[in-house]
Amino acid sequence: MSEVCLDLLVRKLGTHALLSPEDEQAILELPYEARSYNAGSYLVREHDFPIVCGVIVQGYAFRQKATAEGTRQIVSLQIPGDAVDLQHLHLDVADHNVQALTRADVLEIPKAAIVALSDARPAVGRALFINVLVEASMYREWILNVGRRDARLRVAHLLCEFAARLDAQGLSGSDGYELPMSQEQMADALGLTSVHVNRTLRLLEAGGLLARNKRHIRFPDWAGLRNLCGFNASYLHLERQSG
C-alpha cells in the first residue's frame, strides 16, 4: 500500500489548521513504526505509560472505560486518520483504554518526536492542540447524547455523527456505510443494552428513517433522521480554523 505513511495525518491536521509545506514535510519525516491490531485487542490500556502516539491508517478503534462493577462505556470512536493517543501526549499514565473495533493498521510515533516537532514548529503544535480541542467538543456532545436523549434519538445521533465524520474523511460511499460494530458495542457507546439497541434500530427502520443490510446502513430519509435527533455538525468543527 503506497498510502501507508503519515500522509493521512498531514491531511487530517491540515483540515483544521493551515500548515506550511515545510510543516507538512516535517510531519512526514516523523519516525514511526507500523503495527496491526486484531479486532478487540488493546492499543492502550488504562494505567499504562504510553510512549508512542498511534495514527490509524486503516480500520476503526474506540476509547472505553469501565465502572468498578465492570459495566463498560465507550466514550468515543476513532476512524482512519485519527490520532489515538494525542490524549496522553503530555500525560504520564493512561486514564482509559483504547481497543481496535476491527482489524486496524496503526502508525506509532514516539511521543518525544511529536513534542519536539511541536516545540520547533508552533503551527504543528497548534494543529495538534486543535485536534484535542475538537475531540473535547465531541465528548461534550456525547455527554449530551447519553444524558439527555431517549434511545431513539440517541441511536439516530450516533449514526448521524458517524456518517458526518466518515464523510469529512472522504470515507463514505454514496450509499450509506458499513457500521463497524455490533449492537452490543453500540449499546456500550450509548449507555443502553444491546436488546434495546436492537429494538430501537428496528423502530427507526420501521419509521423509514433507516435501512439495514447486515451492518450496512443506508439513510432513505437523511433529512428526516437528521431532523429527528437535531443533528448539527458544527460541534465537529470541520472547517479550518482561522486564528
Added chain:
Amino acid sequence: MSEVCLDLLVRKLGTHALLSPEDEQAILELPYEARSYNAGSYLVREHDFPIVCGVIVQGYAFRQKATAEGTRQIVSLQIPGDAVDLQHLHLDVADHNVQALTRADVLEIPKAAIVALSDARPAVGRALFINVLVEASMYREWILNVGRRDARLRVAHLLCEFAARLDAQGLSGSDGYELPMSQEQMADALGLTSVHVNRTLRLLEAGGLLARNKRHIRFPDWAGLRNLCGFNASYLHLERQSG
C-alpha cells in the same frame, strides 16, 4: 483583594507542569481584564466567537449544551483557578455555553496574548495543553458516569469528584463543602430529574453516607461513599506530569 491577579492561574498550571520562574513571571504579566458575572449569566454562548479566555478567581461556573428539544445537559463544572475558555483557544466558534453557577469573578485574558506566550515559551504551551487533556479526561469519566451508573452511584460520584477537586485546589474546609448548585442543576449534570436527585440524596443520607444542611455537604463515611461509587481520582491527573 490582593489575590485578584493571575497568581491562581500560575498555581493551577504549576500543579500539572513544571514552570520555570521566568515562565511564571511571563504568565503573571499577561494582560487581563477583571469582570464579575451574576449567577446564571453567560460567560460564553454557543455560536459566539470568543476572543478572550477567562480564569475564574472566585465563584463557580458550568459548561452546558442543550438538545433541539431544549433539555439541558451540564457537561462540566468549573471551580476557582479553572480556565474557562481554553476549550476555544484555537477554535473560532464556541460549541457550548458557559454560565456562572454563583456570582463569579473572572480575569479575561486575550486569546492572542495566550497564544503568543505559548509560542514563545513551550513550557507554558505544554502546561495549557495538559490542562486541556485533563479536562478531556474528566469528560470521559463524566460520560461513564451518566452512561453506566445508576442514580445513586451517579450522585455519589459527582459529590466525590467535586470534593477531590476542591481539595486539590485547597478550597475544601475540614468539614465538607458548600455545594454551589440546586438539585435541578445537579439533575442537569447527571442526566436525571430534580425529583429523582432529591430522592437519591435522601437515600444516601438515610444510608449514613452523606449529611446535608442546606447545601452544605459532609461525609460521615467518606470511605463508604468513595467505595460505593468506585471513585478513583486518577483520572483527574492531580500529580505533576514528568515528561
Added chain:
DNA sequence: CGGTATTTTGAGCAGTGTCAAAGACGGTGG
C-alpha cells in the same frame, strides 16, 4: 458441517420520569 457470536423476540419487572402540590427558605417592601 459444527460451533460460536450476533441478532431478534417475548414476557415481566424495576428504576426514573411526570405531574401536582405542599412545605421551607430567603429576600423585599411596607
Added chain:
DNA sequence: CCACCGTCTTTGACACTGCTCAAAATACCG
C-alpha cells in the same frame, strides 16, 4: 417586624422507558 413572593426542596401517586432473563433464529468462521 411582618406579609408576600419567588425559588428551591420534599412528597405522593402513577406511567412508561428501558432493563433482565431466556430462548430462538440467524450469521459467521474454520
